[in-house]
Amino acid sequence: MTQIKATNITRHEGHVTREAREKLLKQKGALIWFTGLSGSGKSTIAFTLEHVLVERGHLSYCLDGDNIRFGLNKNLGFSAADRTENIRRIAEVGKLFVDAGIVTCTSFISPYRADRDNARQVIGPDCFIEVYMNTPIEVCETRDPKGLYKKARAGELKGFTGVDDPYEAPLKPELTIDATSISPQEATLTVIGLLEKRGFLTGL
Amino acid sequence: MTQIKATNITRHEGHVTREAREKLLKQKGALIWFTGLSGSGKSTIAFTLEHVLVERGHLSYCLDGDNIRFGLNKNLGFSAADRTENIRRIAEVGKLFVDAGIVTCTSFISPYRADRDNARQVIGPDCFIEVYMNTPIEVCETRDPKGLYKKARAGELKGFTGVDDPYEAPLKPELTIDATSISPQEATLTVIGLLEKRGFLTGL
Numbered sequence: 001m002t003q004i005k006a007t008n009i010t011r012h013e014g015h016v017t018r019e020a021r022e023k024l025l026k027q028k029g030a031l032i033w034f035t036g037l038s039g040s041g042k043s044t045i046a047f048t049l050e051h052v053l054v055e056r057g058h059l060s061y062c063l064d065g066d067n068i069r070f071g072l073n074k075n076l077g078f079s080a081a082d083r084t085e086n087i088r089r090i091a092e093v094g095k096l097f098v099d100a101g102i103v104t105c106t107s108f109i110s111p112y113r114a115d116r117d118n119a120r121q122v123i124g125p126d127c128f129i130e131v132y133m134n135t136p137i138e139v140c141e142t143r144d145p146k147g148l149y150k151k152a153r154a155g156e157l158k159g160f161t162g163v164d165d166p167y168e169a170p171l172k173p174e175l176t177i178d179a180t181s182i183s184p185q186e187a188t189l190t191v192i193g194l195l196e197k198r199g200f201l202t203g204l
Numbered sequence: 205m206t207q208i209k210a211t212n213i214t215r216h217e218g219h220v221t222r223e224a225r226e227k228l229l230k231q232k233g234a235l236i237w238f239t240g241l242s243g244s245g246k247s248t249i250a251f252t253l254e255h256v257l258v259e260r261g262h263l264s265y266c267l268d269g270d271n272i273r274f275g276l277n278k279n280l281g282f283s284a285a286d287r288t289e290n291i292r293r294i295a296e297v298g299k300l301f302v303d304a305g306i307v308t309c310t311s312f313i314s315p316y317r318a319d320r321d322n323a324r325q326v327i328g329p330d331c332f333i334e335v336y337m338n339t340p341i342e343v344c345e346t347r348d349p350k351g352l353y354k355k356a357r358a359g360e361l362k363g364f365t366g367v368d369d370p371y372e373a374p375l376k377p378e379l380t381i382d383a384t385s386i387s388p389q390e391a392t393l394t395v396i397g398l399l400e401k402r403g404f405l406t407g408l
Contacts, residue, residue, distance in 0.1 A: 009256055009392060020258055021263065050219065060220070063300070071299060075289075092275045092276035101263070122275075188213060
């Protein structure tokens with residue numbers, strides 16, 4: 001009886017292909033990598049994008065400090081070496097999510113160019129979309145949603161990006177957004193427009 | 205014009221819920237954790253399960269040595285500390301996959317009970333299914349798909365689970381499978397039966 005049922009199944013020794021999952025999901029795996037200073041608006045756009053995509057029937061997932069820094073990367077600090085390992089792990093997890101067929105967003109300051117370029121290579125340039133949040137630091141500092149600039153200026157927080165640790169702007173990002181000239185909703189539509197244009201939101 | 209389009213979008217400051225993604229996918233996130241000796245049949249069942257689920261329209265993804273050891277965990281070796289960190293990271297990635305709504309399989313020897321118990325806690329006991337591959341070591345060693353037992357017996361490979369490193373069997377696994385008494389196809393159907401019974405393959 002069990003044998004009869006089992007004859008409908010083929011034994012497998014390898015992974016399901018990315019294409020098979022993309023066909024199932026009617027979309028293509030992509031990584032939208034938001035980079036920019038604290039307070040530049042990365043997370044608001046990433047979250048808004050995630051919500052709009054899911055509402056439209058697309059599987060989307062955001063990796064950010066909430067689900068990475070307190071989980072996978074909780075054994076890392078903020079030294080240059082730990083920042084690099086932080087971004088390396090995020091890139092590798094992003095690669096798995098893209099392989100699963102998911103339209104994935106990452107929202108991290110990711111200040112070092114070499115780390116982001118490594119992420120692009122790991123994930124694959126064809127499905128890596130770097131979004132540079134080019135909001136002026138004066139605006140980010142005025143917003144200061146977590147009070148971190150204030151602490152950094154007071155010397156209570158060391159190695160803070162934009163204050164006493166460098167931010168290396170992308171040289172060739174797929175998109176540049178200045179949150180002072182465009183609303184998060186408009187920015188989200190811009191990203192979706194790019195995803196549509198490049199064919200990520202249609203099946204194989 | 206842009207503003208008119210954008211008014212249909214709500215700005216968000218937080219993640220899409222797991223429930224929203226589960227509704228979209230018409231399934232519930234789960235982690236099927238295969239544990240057992242090298243050659244016990246973990247990967248064959250995990251891969252067969254992944255294929256059957258995707259063929260039936262369910263998003264499934266396998267984490268295994270191929271996509272983890274050469275990516276996220278390529279900076280880890282096989283010392284006891286590194287094995288623990290290996291499984292910790294896999295558990296944290298598994299948690300993200302389950303949160304994305306995916307029926308996730310992991311296929312790793314994962315020899316230490318404490319590490320697997322930690323994975324169960326990280327992922328959540330309600331959606332963690334431990335499958336113990338209880339294939340006798342004599343059989344695993346006869347199969348020896350990668351020639352590793354031979355090397356370990358010859359002393360060319362140190363710290364090999366079952367030879368000179370311990371395997372701590374699960375005390376209360378959700379399923380126990382002996383690959384000598386059941387085919388991979390039959391074992392796969394057994395796992396699917398459990399997933400159906402526990403409601404993971406139906407939407408919210």
